[in-house]
Amino acid sequence: MADLRIKIGSLEFRNPVILASGTCGYGAELEDFMSMDQLGGIIVKGTTLEHREGNAYPRMAETASGMLNAVGLQNKGIDYFEKNFYPKLIGFDTHVIVNVNGNTVEDYVELSRRLNSLDAIPAIELNISCPNVKRGGMIFGTNPGSAREVISAVRKVYDKTLIVKLSPNVTDVTEFARISQEEGADAVSLVNTLLGMAIDARTMKPRLSTVTGGLSGPAIKPVALRMVWQTARAVTIPVIGLGGIMSTDDALEFIMAGATAVQIGTASFIEPRTATMVVQGINTFLDEKDFDSVGRITGIINRN
Amino acid sequence: MKKRVEDLTVTGNKRLGESFFVIKVSSSESLPEIKPGQFVQALVPDSPATFLRRPLSVHDVDYSQNTISLLVQIAGPGTEHLSRLLPGEKLNLIYPLGNSFTLPAKGERVLLTGGGCGMAPLLYLGRSIAEAGITPQFALGFRNRSRILDHDEFLKLGPVHLSTEDGSEGHRGFVTDIPAFREGEWDRVYCCGPEPMMKAVARVCSGRKIFCEVSLENLMACGMGICLCCIVPTTSGNLCSCTDGPVFNINDLKWQTSG
Numbered sequence: 001m002a003d004l005r006i007k008i009g010s011l012e013f014r015n016p017v018i019l020a021s022g023t024c025g026y027g028a029e030l031e032d033f034m035s036m037d038q039l040g041g042i043i044v045k046g047t048t049l050e051h052r053e054g055n056a057y058p059r060m061a062e063t064a065s066g067m068l069n070a071v072g073l074q075n076k077g078i079d080y081f082e083k084n085f086y087p088k089l090i091g092f093d094t095h096v097i098v099n100v101n102g103n104t105v106e107d108y109v110e111l112s113r114r115l116n117s118l119d120a121i122p123a124i125e126l127n128i129s130c131p132n133v134k135r136g137g138m139i140f141g142t143n144p145g146s147a148r149e150v151i152s153a154v155r156k157v158y159d160k161t162l163i164v165k166l167s168p169n170v171t172d173v174t175e176f177a178r179i180s181q182e183e184g185a186d187a188v189s190l191v192n193t194l195l196g197m198a199i200d201a202r203t204m205k206p207r208l209s210t211v212t213g214g215l216s217g218p219a220i221k222p223v224a225l226r227m228v229w230q231t232a233r234a235v236t237i238p239v240i241g242l243g244g245i246m247s248t249d250d251a252l253e254f255i256m257a258g259a260t261a262v263q264i265g266t267a268s269f270i271e272p273r274t275a276t277m278v279v280q281g282i283n284t285f286l287d288e289k290d291f292d293s294v295g296r297i298t299g300i301i302n303r304n
Numbered sequence: 305m306k307k308r309v310e311d312l313t314v315t316g317n318k319r320l321g322e323s324f325f326v327i328k329v330s331s332s333e334s335l336p337e338i339k340p341g342q343f344v345q346a347l348v349p350d351s352p353a354t355f356l357r358r359p360l361s362v363h364d365v366d367y368s369q370n371t372i373s374l375l376v377q378i379a380g381p382g383t384e385h386l387s388r389l390l391p392g393e394k395l396n397l398i399y400p401l402g403n404s405f406t407l408p409a410k411g412e413r414v415l416l417t418g419g420g421c422g423m424a425p426l427l428y429l430g431r432s433i434a435e436a437g438i439t440p441q442f443a444l445g446f447r448n449r450s451r452i453l454d455h456d457e458f459l460k461l462g463p464v465h466l467s468t469e470d471g472s473e474g475h476r477g478f479v480t481d482i483p484a485f486r487e488g489e490w491d492r493v494y495c496c497g498p499e500p501m502m503k504a505v506a507r508v509c510s511g512r513k514i515f516c517e518v519s520l521e522n523l524m525a526c527g528m529g530i531c532l533c534c535i536v537p538t539t540s541g542n543l544c545s546c547t548d549g550p551v552f553n554i555n556d557l558k559w560q561t562s563g
Contacts, residue, residue, distance in 0.1 A: 270356065
């Protein structure tokens, strides 16, 4: 059994496999299929200060080897989260991370401050990359000045592990990773979804109520992998890789490109046990190749 | 009931009319309890072009044989692929998913109405109602005679009233034009079919203060309440049709008044 432990900031994870925000609910939804205790961590649904109903139906379109979504951060807000979800999340023997969203810098700061006081939440993922909201989200993650402002402000009020989730919808993702590092983030996670769209040619209408949405799934994996590789070479803080990981080999590719950890997202919709299968698969791979820890293969392609 | 992911074995696949088929799959284990109205998420085998699973209503369950039947309409390459699966081949399902119809109390008069692939959940619902000692009646609507699907199994459970839009069989018009529906004293009406049909049925039931549940067929990705894509606007806000539904009381739906 190889050593699968990894570290993000001061936080140790039992293995490098984490469930991605927006694809695992609050963990309980997937418990019939696997135990959360087998995972490195789970990042629960994107949360805002206020209750949000999200975008109108239809919010989803299947595409070649992927899907578009335009959920728009539907969630019940932090008060409801604290009262109803948090007590259940305390019971999981894994790191529970909250994905943080807002319309303004003040929203992000206030929400981060609230989460800082919740003992069972050891980290937050600052989402400056949601493509499906009119305000906030990707607007912060595609403008260097805004990104710097929000990360800096949150860092001042949040003293636990801070992960910044980056958008692929930029010319140079490493610029945003560097800004995250300079402003004190403990890690960056990438990529969020790629902005895309689909039209039903027969009805001559867009398939999403919002016209555009975020593309995920295997279709985006090569793009995500490239960005993770570039980012891992550009910063010294850990990089958490995600984007179209469906299998052990997909996860290994991200790790070999330089990711310290990986997130399993859309794959859980199709095979809800993907994350635990990947944990097992990474362990088997390391044993077969005689690597005593996952750290041995992190960024290995850059060492050859 | 605990949900499971499982490879089941195809034991039959029968074409029904031009664009429907009934696929029967068998589990090597005991089936979990499956309630009428619940659905499965089927993985289209070896088909990367159809990335997501296909939500399919449970049409019938035979616990003695551990088999589940699914009535499916061919709507694209995914369902087309499923229609060509042969006995002995595997079909991976996540099941049982979703809520279920509310079963009637003893002595209540119930009508099950639908059309096309909306007939899918009505057979198992009808069977469950019949097993509870109530004789269900069915009102099934089709475009014309040639589109009428085999409904022998429904006839074994109770009277079946038919409508066709052109009057080529049964009553001319829609299910809501069937006299048994219009004039019957119903305690409960259950409906699954195309949205205009469900809205029409809901209008009649709402006007006559009849308890009515409909089963919705929204686009969905996960089927487990995690992607939040299949939402339905309700009086309690946006709910997931996969976990809060697919069965909804018409009084909770917002489209009922706007439609």
